[in-house]
Amino acid sequence: MTAFQVQDPDYEARVRKTFAGQPTVITLGITLAKIEPGTLELRMPYDAKFSQQNGFLHGGVVSTGLDTACGLASYTLMPAAADILTVEFKVNLLAPAKGRTFRFVGNVVKAGRTLVIAEGRAFASDGDREKLIATMSATMMTITRPS
């Protein structure tokens, strides 16, 4: 993996603030587990309110976790005065999202000036062993705020 250089030394505080400002992730019970340049990890406990017809976590919720992980992983590398926007993502749901806890990992693949490309992996765990349940490939965009 490539080592990424941050443009904003205070990237961690900025990522934590943006994360905390997203009501959806709070409502879903998602928490920040790791923040590093170009990498981000989230955790979420199973919640029956966000399940599908067979009692597993809904694919849309898995996508929300992956989108957030990929977006914030990209955001670690952006300049201080930047907003972030998801342009598009593709999700492959590999196995039922069956477990007590979930882990969403986002990794930057290429950080361009305007666009950042990231990949995500979602895992389900029942305590003992973890299983890969979904992958994401995403394009994020840097929006420079007028100063």
Add this chain to the structure above:
Amino acid sequence: MTAFQVQDPDYEARVRKTFAGQPTVITLGITLAKIEPGTLELRMPYDAKFSQQNGFLHGGVVSTGLDTACGLASYTLMPAAADILTVEFKVNLLAPAKGRTFRFVGNVVKAGRTLVIAEGRAFASDGDREKLIATMSATMMTITRPS
């Protein structure tokens, strides 16, 4: 558009039952607005609990609505003893999900024996005019239940 033939004359009751059995869509406040062979429409009021950092509906929630619309549109064409599974989807977020109500439309493009390909469109409305905010391209799979 192609006219699709249903395999199960009771497809509407089956779709309504599967929809009602998904806690996530109930939690999000999504309701069924239209069910036709190969087409499905959902509606959702804005809910600040499911917003992102700028107060708009979260992209992951938009994806959940589109995934559900594409999945159930595909499900209208499946046989009675079938389960449905999302294999993958891609979402393009075209504009901020800013509005008081949202509409998610799913349309089947090709209904194969094992796989069904569907497309989705998400719209935001502030009462007067509606705006296209996202598109989806999805692959759904028919799982035949052992009888």
Add this chain to the structure above:
Amino acid sequence: MTAFQVQDPDYEARVRKTFAGQPTVITLGITLAKIEPGTLELRMPYDAKFSQQNGFLHGGVVSTGLDTACGLASYTLMPAAADILTVEFKVNLLAPAKGRTFRFVGNVVKAGRTLVIAEGRAFASDGDREKLIATMSATMMTITRPS
């Protein structure tokens, strides 16, 4: 469908020049069939040199036709001093690319300042009837050339 406004009144000449400057499309025998603001249509005869193991047109070649149609459809709406770049695309191969002639249609869904989102449809024909064989969802980027 939305009616799109061109920024460059000479868009047609510009699109024809860019098309003619792409050796790959010439090598594949692709020709321009229609150019309109936000829409582009290409045609290609079957060529066994570009087939796959069952004698049908290779999926990668179908993707090349769709990418070109989506890219040039987007390019019709860009300013005169702009280059175009494919950011990403997703292809669904719906049916074998079996036919004597192929048609690739690209349509712009949303034209932003930096990014243009387009959709493509590929059709195969044996003379009498045409069949939808593939769909594309693509993101294109405007690169402004230094003047």
Add this chain to the structure above:
Amino acid sequence: MTAFQVQDPDYEARVRKTFAGQPTVITLGITLAKIEPGTLELRMPYDAKFSQQNGFLHGGVVSTGLDTACGLASYTLMPAAADILTVEFKVNLLAPAKGRTFRFVGNVVKAGRTLVIAEGRAFASDGDREKLIATMSATMMTITRPS
């Protein structure tokens, strides 16, 4: 990475035969560089006939290489009497395909009974150093031939 078990001990001969039976890859000058359970690597020299308007390898050709690598990587794990079909793929073009030689690597992420999910990486080289130019996320399908 997971270690994959092959179902067909003669997978290598079967992959080589399917590869050699695809006129498109021969026309493009692509060659097989590595075959392992769940992994496949291809090489291709630059050819101006398959370039785009700036002289770089065309994105559609890069996609063809990645599709072939992902497809054959998936095919290594399929049973002897199986055909393979690309259901869909998404490509992110990260950098211009500028180089004298190209390398396309496909890796299986999940091998299901009917569907196989694979990821691809394309690299360009000018002799000294190699650069990641594109990624792919693909869904392949096993078609069982009637025996």
